[in-house]
Amino acid sequence: MKHLFCTILFVSWGSLFAHPHMFIDTEMEVRLQGDILSGIEITWHFDPMFTAAITTDFDRNNDGQFSSTERSEVFSGAFSNLETSDYFTFLDIDGQVYSPSRIEEFSVFIEHGALVYRFFCPFDVPVTTGVFRVAIYDGTYYCDILYSEGTPITVTGPGSETTRFAIEQNDDIAISYGGTVSVSREGSSYSGTAFPQQLVVYLNTD
Numbered sequence: 001m002k003h004l005f006c007t008i009l010f011v012s013w014g015s016l017f018a019h020p021h022m023f024i025d026t027e028m029e030v031r032l033q034g035d036i037l038s039g040i041e042i043t044w045h046f047d048p049m050f051t052a053a054i055t056t057d058f059d060r061n062n063d064g065q066f067s068s069t070e071r072s073e074v075f076s077g078a079f080s081n082l083e084t085s086d087y088f089t090f091l092d093i094d095g096q097v098y099s100p101s102r103i104e105e106f107s108v109f110i111e112h113g114a115l116v117y118r119f120f121c122p123f124d125v126p127v128t129t130g131v132f133r134v135a136i137y138d139g140t141y142y143c144d145i146l147y148s149e150g151t152p153i154t155v156t157g158p159g160s161e162t163t164r165f166a167i168e169q170n171d172d173i174a175i176s177y178g179g180t181v182s183v184s185r186e187g188s189s190y191s192g193t194a195f196p197q198q199l200v201v202y203l204n205t206d
Helices: 002-010 048-058 070-078 081-088
Strands: 022-033 038-044 089-093 097-098 104-111 114-126 131-134 143-147 153-156 165-168 197-202
Touching: 022 131, 022 197, 038 048, 038 089, 038 131, 048 070, 048 104, 048 114, 070 081, 070 104, 081 089, 089 114, 143 197, 153 165
Parallel strands: 022 143, 022 153
Antiparallel strands: 022 038, 038 114, 089 097, 089 131, 104 114, 131 197, 165 197
């Protein structure tokens, strides 16, 4: 039952309650090989409720850590079904949208009292236009995903030294949701329509 509970909590309920019930702060490491986007390492920091749900169900000895067995169980019971939602990750290169075909290097841990998922999305896609965009969002708005405060973006690898990037709102993607918002981010207001943030990376800006 615990795997079913966490799968429903993270995926299926979005179709029933189309307003945020989970809050995720994200960070990204964009990995380049010249004008090839080799992949993106994504880090998600979760809210206290989801942190409590996962640690209660999977941290068997309550030591605040996840063994390799526990990590595998978290992956299969509370992460892998996100494949049906493209792992909430959408890469746009000149109007062509890509999503991860698989996930590598999945890890789960506790940091500053919060549950953290970290995983790598391989792409190996040429950026012939010199610019690409990455949006991480839940199209049901069950999960409210924003970039972490501070410096949530790093660009690494050959070619990274000549890049620049910015985080902007994607006004072309409107997510409508209804119902009463029972929980919210501190300082946030909810209008009934959400627009995801996206990272825009420009190559060869010298």
